[in-house]
Amino acid sequence: MKSELEKIITDLVNEKFNKIYKVDVFRPETKFGDFSTNIALKLAKELNASSLDIANQLADDLRSQFSEIFQEINVAKPGFLNFFLRDRYLLLDNDLNFKNEQLKDQVIVIETNNPNPFKAMHLGHALNAIIGDSLANLLEIGGARVHRVSYHGDIGSHVGKTMWAVLKHINNDPKNLISVEPNSRYKFLADMYSEGAKAYQADINIKAEIISLADQSYKLDDPIYKQVYQTCKDWSFEELDEVLKRLGSKTVERRYLESEVEPAGVEIVKKNIDKYFFLSKGALIFRGEDYGLFTTVFVSSSDRGLYAARDLGLIELKQRDFSPDKSMIVTASEQKDYFKVVIKASELCQIAKIGETNNITTGIVKLSSGKMSSRQGDAINIVWLFDEITAELSKYNKQVSQDLLVGAIRYQFLKVKLGSDIVFDIKQSISLQGNSGPYLMYAHARAQSIIRKSKQIIESVPDDFNIEDSERNLVLKIADFKDTMAKTISQLKPHLLCLYLYELSQEFNRFYEKNKVIGSDREIIRLYLVKSYAEVLRTGLLSLGIKALDEM
């Protein structure tokens, strides 16, 4: 309805004052009206006239020309126009098509997760995966042709740390890997990494050993090393897949590994020597300062492609595999400036079109209190969070539904503005009350319960549709869905949708408290509202990767 109103008023203003203005209509506080516009205030300056006079003129014209739409039009103090619509114009727009002009038919490749094998997946990885996956959903809904990919570090120092501890643990005999129970492999690798990381810090001789083992991850020329490495890598991905599934993320189309993109990256750098890359202290560097950035080493003095070269290779491979119009890389904000360098280099080397690659940055997950056990270093293992939330949920139900767990975690991470740091407080993060996933799920289950129990069948808008005061706020909120969704997609900000769905559910709960549906003489109309609400909530949650439950 918002856009329709904007069009009506824009046309009127253009005709009346012979000027082209884009009129904005917004939702004011409910006491002022259903919709408002400040166009008179803006016109007053241009026309050098009283804003109240202009508002009154517009109000008169709208009243006489569109009396079937407007119940009432008020002019308020500085010059606001406030509109109250007739009931049937408040109805939900049933056309739930969210195709976005900018996204339509665009080929977009997006990295939806990037946890490393050979170590545990921590909260930061989970945040990254949840956001990446949800953004991919939104892009799809907006009409883009989305390719989900992932990228993982299977070479380098973290591999050395884990391998050192693993080899020690199995006495350099791959056969001993059998002693690790299949369901404890994840924990095993996490422990091995932790042990290796500690030893690396503590002992200078072990440090040298680990560096050497890290080096082997590139060459794999030792048969025993290779076999153990391969097994652990396979285990890692089996476990990562499992964790990602538990997070509610969709599977990726293509999994890229650092080991495979490194040669491609080094080749690009070497092709562009003395053009964009220069030899300095034995390393190949990119002089970022020339572009307002900073110098970055792409190939080390020992002729190894560093992460910048790998990212360059990755960009090329994605280009080759998908020829995307847009490529999105989701990372933590600490890599923001670094990616400006890589993207600049990729554009200069003509691997990717200018503006094609975007780095979307998420915040960092921080801890609110230092004293948190069951973690290594300062990284909390995501599995631990699963267990904590499951324990909290089981206070209500013996059987904790996987969908509810997914909803709790995803909502928790998505409700904060994309890019903001998340201060992780365990108490708050497992809270099932207030602005939380379970709150939304609960409100949905309540609505479904009414729908199940009512004997009335209603598929479309009741003929004699009208609204009572106690129902009005819910109707207004439902009607906001389309705009909210459009905004969420065009700005790629999931928190806008989260906030909306929460407020929507609040309105539903208030409605529920005040109005009896079943047995009421307004049962048909109210049942229609309940169904509309449930449908909007279900659709909204689904786009965030959360399945609304009918019962819980």
Add this chain to the structure above:
RNA sequence: GCACCUGUAGCUCAGUGGAUUAGAGUGUCUGGCUUCGAACCAGAAGGUCGCAGGUUCGAAUCCUGCCAGGUGUACCA
């Protein structure tokens, strides 16, 4: 040092030009289940919107300066 980000209620966060009382959740206090699911609802208390100027009919929101915190800044990713 330079660059970017952040600073809103005890805590965690929305709100980026609009409406005499700046919004949620949480925490504290109070009230509400013989009535469609109380993982809910209603109410109270709680804020110099980091500080100081400026622009504007109007500023948490825009501009300038300052203060505080975070992140990045050549061979880790």
